[in-house]
Amino acid sequence: MPYFQEYQLNMDRADTVLDALMHIRDTLDESLTLRCSCRGAICGSCGMRINGHAALACKTKVQAMVSERGVVQVEPMNNMPVIKDLVTDMAGFWDKVRQVQPWLQPAGPEPEGEYLASSESMNHLTGVMGCIMCGACVSDCAALEVDERFVGPAALAKAYRFVADPRDGAGRSRLLALNEPGGMWDCTRCMECIEVCPKGVGPMDRIMLLRSRGIQANVPSTCGSRHAEVFADLIYQKGRLDEPMLAARTFGLRNLSRLLSLLPMIFRAFVRGKVPKSGPLHRAIPGMEKIRRLFQRMEERL
């Protein structure tokens, strides 16, 4: 059974959690086991949960984490099996990365020189290439906690790196694969991956970009993509969210069993006072022109 062990030590203001762990290992308990290498937040070895959230130990200051009692709590990453102490098994993590076929698949023969590509497109990709595969986003992913099949934020960010690469020719087939269950539509947008990513990659933002590229590329609609489109359309039509309509149009009226399966949830919502008093049928709100102008302006910008 997992258990916590307490170590007592004095640290300087500037010290990181990794400094503290190495100090423990060097002077108090040689058997304390963790992965660590670069000490500079580039190798991605020392991902762990610090006070409940995934982080790199080498990039986290003790001072920022220490409680009033003087305690910092460290645990192995979540959503992956533990091997020993702070070391987790990342085999599943890498299997999912492999699943998105993470290598460049150019269209046509190689050019004589380099591929021509705009400076902006390459600079944009450096944001994703900054990912060091530390696993922090996967550790704290809420969707993965309930659905092991979800390919997860790290693999999806990696997939985006190819979809957005002007040299890659497999964009459509990549998007089709990501359109399947377990793919880009399974993210629940809890934002935790953006919070914990130590490199500012913003995995969820990349997932949203994948979704919009998917819609632009006309990949077959899914509940996920219809949900997004119907959501926008309802706002355009009525200026507010019409939830019964959203469900009906997302799942389709013919999908009666799926719609009926929502009844218990609707009932629970009703009991808890979450169904609006105006009843289930929504009318357009006053001042719709303003909302449509907002849509117009957004489309112009895109």
Next chain:
Amino acid sequence: MTTSYEYDVLVMGAGLAGMRAALAAHEAGARVAIMTKVHPVRSHSNAAQGGINAAMMDRGDDWEEHAFETVKGSDYLADQDAVEILAQEAGREILTLEHMGVIFNRNEEGRLGTRRFGGQKRARTFFVSDFTGQAMLHVLFEQLMKARVPVFEEWFVTSLVKDTDGRCAGLIGFEIRTGQFALVKAKAVIIASGGLGRVFEPSTNALICTGDGMAIAYRAGAPLMDMEMVQYHPTTLKEKGLLITEAARGESAYLLNCDGERFMKRYAPNMMELASRDVVSRAEQTEINEGRGVDGCVLLDCRHLGRRLIHERLRQISEEVHSFAGIDLTKEPIPIQPGMHYQMGGIKTDVDGRCWDVHGAWAGVPGLFAAGETACLSLHGGNRLGANSLLDTVVFGRRAGRCAADYAREVPTPHVPDSTVGMEQQAISALLSRHANRDSIAAIRQEMGVAMHSHLGVFRDQEGMMTAKGTLEALRDRYSRVSVQDKGRVFNTSLIRALELGFMLDCAETIVYSALLRRESRGAHFRTDYLHRDDVEWLKHILLYRQPDGSSRVEYFPVRLTRWEPKVRIY
């Protein structure tokens, strides 16, 4: 019970050199596998920030100029035939990397853009922001996945195995996760396990850089060359020793002393901050020693570069300096000092990675190859130019992989007695069963690092180096008695650190031994008791072979000159 595997080519290490070698061997049709103590993307190649040099002839650059500057940078200790190959093949290799998917920075026309680096007059350094090594490493790993090259991931190599004829026959190691030993047989072994930075304390190197490959090759009978040549990087962050890329100076950051003076004008009036690394490190240390430093440091000033350039081209160091030193580099100068960074020396190889002697015969272990920082061609001689190490890994990684595949086709499968693994396991068991004393692996490691930094740093002399030699002897003795606290089999990092310390002590001894032999100042090896370069006596490499009793046998090789006669070196 032990498991046994068999390949044509086996690579130790999965950094840039190791993966490039494995891919080349795979393309040449060999059955190839990699053994590595960390996952490939955790390798220290990640740390290379600034870029990769290449003289692209089609855009007006000249490979001969690149080659000459490399030779000059090496203080004429580099073997010029190897340098010529490096410079000639650079452009092709950059394009290969680009085609594989590396997202190199572009210019306005959408073509590959360059920046300036030290020791070179032209901007010929290709780059990905300031994380070029990481960007290349991840792309090579992508290619490795695509090619389905098997990787023994998180396996710790304990020794090189030879067959009954003394030929290289594979590697013995254990899976870190289970403690399970295995013999991985191979006709050819390529060692690409990186440098030995942690022999020094502090160092810019990752904690995994413990000279494993150099030590196991040395123990197996291969010679180590140029071991006295240890590079101190001019800009490492105060105390922690983290690297600040040379690209900062390439993008025209200044070095200042406590008077706010750009002191490099007194040491290198032409190249200023972009003189070669040994020159800049010595200048900084002189300023600090003569009382013109700031708390044991000098200052790197990036304030005038502007927010936009810093964001686009120096993003990583800007974040690093902010999170590790609390400094906003657009507002304050950074306190920096010279720090141990790179080992120019290593396992002696020819230009195809073979551990050959000068006569074109196998030196020590037939079938042994090496590439990257572990190897010594000698390409970097007394001082490596910035952005030549990434180039070294891919050019000579590829050549070693290709040549090893060809070699493996010609030789029969090695025969290794089954008892070999058992003997290795027994040695580990003996280490684990030692009784605890008051000493610790961490304490020995720390004392070694401090002694090496104090006496084999930027300035050296006979007395200091003899002190270091004495310290190492005492530490060697303590190492023979120290115990490992963790007795378990699963993920025993305590055991790994003990084995790494053994490798590091071997490396440290060869560094001190070679440095004592070389009675001159050349490149990074600067002796205050022999102030000048001595081309009559010392235009040659020092090679050390390990003797059965642990001592070293010395051989000398003259430097191979092709077209550049040694000249006085002025920047």
